[in-house]
Amino acid sequence: MKPHIVIGTMRWGSWGRNLSSDQAAKLLKSCYDENLVKFDLADIYGDYTTESLFGEALKKSGIKRNQLKISTKCGILYPGAHHRVKAYDSSKTHLINSVNNSLKNLNTDYLDVLFIHQQDHLMNFNELETVLTELKLSGKVKHFGVCNFSAYAFKVLYDKFPLVTNQMEFSLIKPGALFNDTLFQSGHYHKKTQIYTPLGNYFTAKNEAAYRLQNELTATAKKYNATIDQILLAWTLKVPYKITPILGSVNIERIKEQIKAFDINLSVEDWYKLLEISRGKPVGGTTQPR
């Protein structure tokens, strides 16, 4: 198993490449052959279809279930055929039903990790503790995590129930987690910090920060004899909190190249220079955000 890497599946199905189950099985097998065995899913991916795609691919790949670590998420109601508005639901009924659906879709009888996908504004932390305990005792879920929780909400739940990580968005393009204590908290608890969209949509939907960074990223890539993807990843990996990027590429050759970012150690000044350009201002000052 390669340390500190998870393969994301958000773009495998209809939210991205629209892989057939044969193509998904091939990609799954290619990842497995590279010792990439941790996969990140969510019930809503592909408008509630990507879990089934993955389940089919797993069957076709010939890989045994216990050779993989499969995580999925629930707690978002995604508008479309099933829901008329985007909402969050962390009630007992919704979570139990979601887990049972995910197990069926994924052709498995357990999840390695279940994530609560968002911090529900209507969340009842005591009810959540009860349902997570019930799911754990049933053997249907081995471990639990959350995504996109504030540092305070993570602590409230973590004080009641063990959590493996607070999966958060973090990249050079969107470095906000540096400034709201979620990354710091993750490091403090010695958790692996799973980060999603680690390339900050640099290649898929450039924002202003990405445009500002273009020249410096090209120069830095040249300096370190690397690609821009590798520099973007190396920038996140410099943060000393067991950063575990969730790689979203659907291209195994690209994934293999990106992993080489673990061998790049950006200098402190290069790291801060890139941060400064991304934010459009140097670090410092006494007002938030720093």
Ligand SMILES: NC(=O)c1ccc[n+]([C@@H]2O[C@H](COP(=O)([O-])OP(=O)(O)OC[C@H]3O[C@@H](n4cnc5c(N)ncnc54)[C@H](OP(=O)(O)O)[C@@H]3O)[C@@H](O)[C@H]2O)c1
């Ligand atoms: N918890 C949450 O709320 C949450 C939210 C979003 C995502 N996630 C998870 O995080 C995973 C990763 O997120 P992400 O997909 O945004 O990750 P990402 O790795 O930052 O972006 C992947 C995208 O960048 C493209 N790409 C990468 N390198 C490229 C290059 N050199 N040139 C052109 N295109 C390039 C990929 O295209 P190719 O496929 O062609 O390589 C793919 O479309 C998701 O799959 C999902 O599992 C979680």
